[in-house]
Amino acid sequence: MSYLQEAAANRAPITISKLQAMREAGEKIAVLTAYDASFANLMDQSGIDVILVGDSLGNIIQGQTSTIPVTIEQMVYHVSCVAKGNQSAFLVADMPFGTYSTPEQAMENAASLMRAGAHMVKLEGGSWLAETVRFLVERSVPVCAHLGLLPQSVHTLGGFKVQGKSAEAAEILVKDAQTLEKAGAQLLVLEAIPSELGKKATASIKLPTIGIGAGPDCSGQVLVMHDMLGAFPGRSPKFVKNFLLGQESIEGAFKSYIQEVKTGKFPGPEHCFKS
Ligand SMILES: Nc1nc(=O)c2c([nH]1)NC[C@@H]1CN(c3ccc(C(=O)N[C@@H](CCC(=O)O)C(=O)O)cc3)CN21
Numbered sequence: 001m002s003y004l005q006e007a008a009a010n011r012a013p014i015t016i017s018k019l020q021a022m023r024e025a026g027e028k029i030a031v032l033t034a035y036d037a038s039f040a041n042l043m044d045q046s047g048i049d050v051i052l053v054g055d056s057l058g059n060i061i062q063g064q065t066s067t068i069p070v071t072i073e074q075m076v077y078h079v080s081c082v083a084k085g086n087q088s089a090f091l092v093a094d095m096p097f098g099t100y101s102t103p104e105q106a107m108e109n110a111a112s113l114m115r116a117g118a119h120m121v122k123l124e125g126g127s128w129l130a131e132t133v134r135f136l137v138e139r140s141v142p143v144c145a146h147l148g149l150l151p152q153s154v155h156t157l158g159g160f161k162v163q164g165k166s167a168e169a170a171e172i173l174v175k176d177a178q179t180l181e182k183a184g185a186q187l188l189v190l191e192a193i194p195s196e197l198g199k200k201a202t203a204s205i206k207l208p209t210i211g212i213g214a215g216p217d218c219s220g221q222v223l224v225m226h227d228m229l230g231a232f233p234g235r236s237p238k239f240v241k242n243f244l245l246g247q248e249s250i251e252g253a254f255k256s257y258i259q260e261v262k263t264g265k266f267p268g269p270e271h272c273f274k275s
């Protein structure tokens with residue numbers, strides 16, 4: 001956003017320090033995805049803490065069956081749209097498939113997302129990414145890590161399956177979280193893992209964790225906007241709840257989501273996975 005917009009904003013911009021303080025104070029962090037200026041504006045005005053420009057735009061905007069075809073140019077375009085609509089939320093952008101295979105490649109692509117208005121970039125992967133995370137953070141690009149179900153790895157995983165169910169897989173995930181934190185990651189998305197592991201991973205590190213199908217004990221929650229408005233065709237993952245039901249407007253749905261995340265009402269047991 002511009003300096004003029006910032007001056008007119010009715011709340012202080014959310015920063016990574018604020019998110020860290022929220023974790024320490026036990027205040028849950030509410031996150032939603034957005035892909036355009038209008039919805040970004042509405043969720044910012046509703047009081048969302050973090051907006052994620054997800055590569056889920058491959059599914060949501062483009063009608064693809066995975067996030068794999070999404071390009072860096074498309075991400076840059078949507079980040080610039082969302083940045084125009086947002087005033088105060090912390091803005092995270094996904095790095096798409098194949099754009100962070102080496103530290104140098106990651107830096108070049110992360111820089112284009114930061115120039116478009118992102119405050120942080122998100123990468124999918126475990127310990128193998130530690131060197132890249134350190135490389136980015138040293139060069140002033142804040143990093144959100146992403147563990148558990150990695151949608152960009154759908155073809156190596158053999159489908160969108162719950163992760164970390166065995167004791168071995170759970171142990172690896174906790175170690176990966178600690179390694180990525182040590183490398184400088186300042187936020188961590190945990191996707192589709194048993195609630196018990198979401199709790200254990202969160203307790204094993206100091207940075208805030210944002211869960212999607214990772215149980216109620218993460219520092220915050222994220223949902224894809226179209227999913228939580230009931231606007232995505234087809235069968236929804238178990239962790240999705242329709243927040244538009246019973247509301248009179250989309251703003252009401254955003255506010256209800258934020259309130260249920262803050263009070264711990266969402267996610268309920270029906271949105272969670274067991275080991
Ligand atoms: N609309 C949308 N919502 C998402 O949450 C999302 C996307 N798109 N695209 C990128 C990824 C793909 N995601 C997905 C997709 C499907 C499941 C799913 O069907 N999970 C099963 C569990 C399967 C199992 O292990 O048995 C479920 O019942 O929830 C989970 C995450 C999450 N992300």
Ligand SMILES: CC(C)C(=O)C(=O)O
Nearest residue numbers: 033054055056189222
């Ligand atoms: C579901 C969230 C975490 C994501 O990565 C996306 O929207 O692409």
Ligand SMILES: [Mg+2]
Nearest residue numbers: 054055056094
């Ligand atoms: Mg993503």
